[in-house]
Amino acid sequence: MWNVVLMGPPGSGKGTQATRLSESRNLRHVSTGEILRRAVRSRTELGHQVEGVLQSGGLVSDDLMMGLMSDALTRLHDQKEGWLLDGFPRTAPQAAGLVAILTEKGIVPPIVLNIVVPEEEIVERLSGRLTCSDGNHVAPKGSALEGDPCPECGADLYIRNDDKPETVRNRLKVFHEKTEEALAALVDVYRVVDVDGLGTPAQVTERIRVVLEAAC
Numbered sequence: 001m002w003n004v005v006l007m008g009p010p011g012s013g014k015g016t017q018a019t020r021l022s023e024s025r026n027l028r029h030v031s032t033g034e035i036l037r038r039a040v041r042s043r044t045e046l047g048h049q050v051e052g053v054l055q056s057g058g059l060v061s062d063d064l065m066m067g068l069m070s071d072a073l074t075r076l077h078d079q080k081e082g083w084l085l086d087g088f089p090r091t092a093p094q095a096a097g098l099v100a101i102l103t104e105k106g107i108v109p110p111i112v113l114n115i116v117v118p119e120e121e122i123v124e125r126l127s128g129r130l131t132c133s134d135g136n137h138v139a140p141k142g143s144a145l146e147g148d149p150c151p152e153c154g155a156d157l158y159i160r161n162d163d164k165p166e167t168v169r170n171r172l173k174v175f176h177e178k179t180e181e182a183l184a185a186l187v188d189v190y191r192v193v194d195v196d197g198l199g200t201p202a203q204v205t206e207r208i209r210v211v212l213e214a215a216c
């Protein structure tokens with residue numbers, strides 16, 4: 001069983017790795033960014049509430065996120081093959097909330113993988129990358145145009161609003177200000193392993209596989 005919390009700055013390849021790992025190991029993949037983007041696209045009440053925050057590259061409030069995630073976290077108990085969190089926790093209070101729920105429900109503790117990528121590489125990767133409207137795949141800048149079919153699944157490719165350069169800078173700032181604290185809070189409770197995020201997606205997946213095979 002693999003229970004994994006995948007962390008790392010925006011553009012570190014979290015989403016790509018989360019999709020690859022969850023598909024290959026049949027893990028329950030919970031991506032908070034994708035849940036929120038889907039709400040915006042479907043114009044739900046939640047979508048209206050969070051649209052501006054997503055566009056600015058800031059973080060949705062902890063109260064709203066915990067409200068959204070508590071049920072999902074409680075249900076992780078039933079995942080026989082394991083589960084993978086992608087994009088949560090992003091703050092120290094969310095990390096505390098996660099630990100409290102997993103402990104209370106007696107859920108097997110996760111291993112935390114922190115994907116490490118230098119900042120210059122992140123800015124280069126994010127500006128202009130294309131994401132598929134199904135939310136599971138990304139295509140690098142220059143490999144396709146907006147509206148082209150995703151090479152992996154055929155859904156339309158689009159440029160995420162928050163992948164514009166000014167927003168990318170804000171997302172990185174928020175990562176340093178808030179999400180590094182979340183990681184620090186998890187170090188005290190779970191095993192945290194840094195994974196080199198440079199190289200091809202397949203190379204990073206292989207590094208992760210080696211860590212998880214050894215640890216779980």
Ligand code: AMP
Nearest residue numbers: 032033054057058059060065087088090
């Ligand atoms: P991601 O796809 O993980 O990069 O998330 C995209 C955006 O969704 C982030 O920049 C935040 O605005 C929002 N978001 C995703 N997860 C969280 C979270 N755990 N807490 C607060 N905001 C979040």
